[in-house]
């Protein structure tokens with residue numbers, strides 16, 4: 001077997017490849033573009049394109065594609081081959097600088113939220129040189145941003161890059177006041193990705209999984225996750241083989257796949273990658289999700305990325321570990337040994353605390369989707385209420401700052417494991433809190449509300465921008481003050497005092513917290529439409545405009561796209577339920593009833609003294625259930641029709657959330673009860689037991 005360090009990043013046109021292959025001057029120019037955003041001249045682009053093409057052909061590429069991230073949440077690509085005909089009937093392989101830096105895919109079939117009229121079909125892709133090009137499946141992939149003819153962002157990368165610039169600018173202003181030199185501040189992200197693996201043959205027998213990614217019917221099996229025997233459990237051979245191949249594929253693409261383990265639910269797993277800049281982490285996470293799906297198929301498995309594939313079983317999320325660092329390697333959220341005396345750290349910490357409190361609505365929106373609504377607040381994932389966990393030590397520090405007291409450093413306590421052969425170790429100053437939506441974990445924050453299927457772009461756009469805004473306010477205030485030390489101390493104290501309400505170190509799953517949060521005036525936006533309603537609030541529009549992350553029309557477009565996506569996904573689920581009810585469940589009930597009735601009649605024919613009680617009993621039960629089931633199907637159809645007639649997008653989304661979804665739940669309840677009473681060979685689709693325990 002080849003050693004990992006020999007093939008790691010082998011398919012990536014990374015810095016070391018560029019340094020080796022590009023002419024010195026070209027390399028220098030390109031590096032300047034990458035580090036400071038300086039525009040690239042066409043002659044440099046031509047030189048880079050030529051070298052890139054030769055390198056890609058060596059790696060087996062015949063095509064190239066501008067790879068972009070439209071508002072669908074997945075990536076898009078259109079492949080062009082390198083071939084150009086020559087006059088003698090042969091072909092040559094060509095790739096120009098213009099083809100590298102700009103593309104013009106037809107944009108008319110991507111969601112634009114009204115930003116692009118259908119007659120302006122053209123969209124533009126522009127090379128993002130800060131994310132490396134790579135070769136995959138015989139194609140050279142060029143990461144690009146995607147925008148309309150008028151320059152409006154139609155994708156998830158453009159605003160992310162803008163938000164990174166915003167936080168870079170404001171963080172450097174603050175650092176400058178501290179006398180710290182840095183030529184760039186970058187937001188860093190390490191995502192942890194949860195997923196399910198199920199058998200492909202079983203998957204193919206379930207329309208709900210195929211059309212919607214989650215099961216819409218399915219009774220609980222005798223065993224679920226109650227034995228708690230799956231988390232960190234031994235990885236089964238078929239899954240282990242999948243993970244090995246996945247790692248290799250990711251490593252070839254330079255993606256730092258690091259940790260893999262079984263998750264809480266049966267058939268559930270997690271993959272964590274080592275952190276990088278938000279932009280690269282986002283590109284890489286899109287690839288992780290795509291490659292997970294592809295590799296799974298090769299192993300006869302299907303990878304489910306939906307947030308709630310199985311009712312009654314934990315769903316899947318994504319943890320977005322986030323921090324900010326300078327190009328000189330300083331993590332601005334690193335408290336050091338004595339955080340109470342580290343004014344710079346405390347100021348950045350205060351900025352995050354204020355940002356999260358001021359923009360709870362935006363963070364909640366960044367984790368909102370039809371799929372994730374099943375998780376948030378369901379005691380398996382953080383609640384829909386945004387709060388921050390800082391751990392005991394920092395909490396004590398913040399409290400003494402707010403009260404204006406001097407913080408007394410406690411002696412570190414030894415943690416004895418009670419076994420003499422095991423070493424004692426210093427107790428971590430921050431314990432974990434799995435119930436917190438936003439937890440400080442030593443030198444970074446872990447935003448834990450994201451859904452597993454999300455692009456992490458949205459949440460990071462919001463995080464970068466809201467923290468940039470508070471840093472802007474801080475820099476303005478300190479800049480205007482006469483005495484730097486005084487100004488910083490006052491700012492930290494006032495900010496902490498004003499925003500202590502957002503800190504919650506207890507159990508966020510409890511009802512007491514819900515009540516307490518309400519008393520504190522924290523938002524509790526339960527569903528996606530409840531959350532999205534706040535997106536266009538004046539303060540949010542101002543925020544994005546100030547930092548040039550979204551224009552007002554881009555925000556309106558996103559608002560529409562998100563609401564539409566929500567409506568469409570519930571609509572598809574409802575239609576799938578109706579389809580399964582009519583085509584699978586009712587016929588299955590009918591077959592079983594027919595057979596039972598036949599038996600009962602035969603038995604009676606045998607002798608009038610023998611009565612087929614069991615048959616009669618089941619037939620009675622099933623006919624009752626099936627009757628009310630069919631009525632519910634009709635009701636659901638009527639609700640869908642009513643919903644379809646509502647012209648306003650937000651009203652419509654709310655109707656889907658409050659009414660349509662309610663009837664879907666009732667329909668499911670009856671369907672699941674029918675399943676319980678059916679004989680095994682009459683079952684219309686594989687059960688939860690088979691789906692969860694057969695790999």
Ligand code: ADP
Nearest residue numbers: 188189190191272273274275321322323331444
């Ligand atoms: P856990 O204890 O939750 O497993 P780890 O230290 O393993 O925590 O980190 C989890 C994730 O956080 C990893 O993806 C890791 O790369 C990422 N991470 C670590 N440091 C940073 C940082 N400074 N910025 C962003 N992410 C980080």
Ligand code: MG
Nearest residue numbers: 192319321446
């Ligand atoms: Mg984690």
